[in-house]
Amino acid sequence: MLSKEEKKNLRIExxxxxxxxxxxxxxxxGSKVKWMNYNTSVKHLYFRMEADEEGARLCIDLQFxxxxxxxxxxxxxxxFNNILTEKFKDLIWIESFEHTNGKTVSRISVSKDGCHLWNRDDWDKMHLFLKINFKKLDEFWTEFGEVFVNLK
Known part of the structure; x- marks a missing residue:
């Protein structure tokens, strides 16, 4: 069993x-992107990467x-369900989701199960999953993000 400090260090690594x-x-x-702090240009709309004991997830969180x-x-x-489903196949749509930050959000996500953050042997497949899917999400956002920006 890992200590709290060991988990913290693994998470950071x-x-x-x-x-x-x-x-x-x-x-x-061809522009550089701040993947870890992605700017959607819409306040309260976030693209998040998560990794834990259950696997890895790429999430679109509507936190208005x-x-x-x-x-x-x-x-x-x-x-945009058809376009998103074509890109991601197994999307999970949750209209009312209780986020770990205590806020109720609407969440659209794709996940990689069967891997574990505390197992370094799983990191390569978790990283690959997140990179591939975030790139797909960025392609979607580059093409259609203006629709959402204009809803403001």
Whole structure:
């Protein structure tokens, strides 16, 4: 069993390694991207990477304080369901999700199960999963993000 400190150190090492791998990956226009702090240009709309004992996830989190606005953005993402499903296949759509930060969000995610953050042997497949899928999400956002930006 790992101590709290060991888990903290593994978590830091995992994300630092991934950040290093992502630093030379550009967007479809050839521009550098801040993958770890992705700018959607929409306040309260976040692209998040998660890794834990259950696996790795890439998430679109709609964290708008106003339920009506969150619902509007949710409906807009549903309009792109076919395009998103074509890119990601096994999307998980949760309209009301209790985030670890205590906020209720709407979440669209794709996950890689069967791997574990505390097992370094799983890191390569977790990193690869996150890189491949974040690149797909960036391609989607580059093409269609303006639709969501204009909802503001």
């Amino acid at each position: 995992f994300w630092n390694k991934l950040e290093k791998q992502l630093e030379n990956i550009t967007n479809p226009h 304080p106003d339920d009506g606005i969150r619902s509007l953005y949710w409906e807009q993402f549903l309009e």
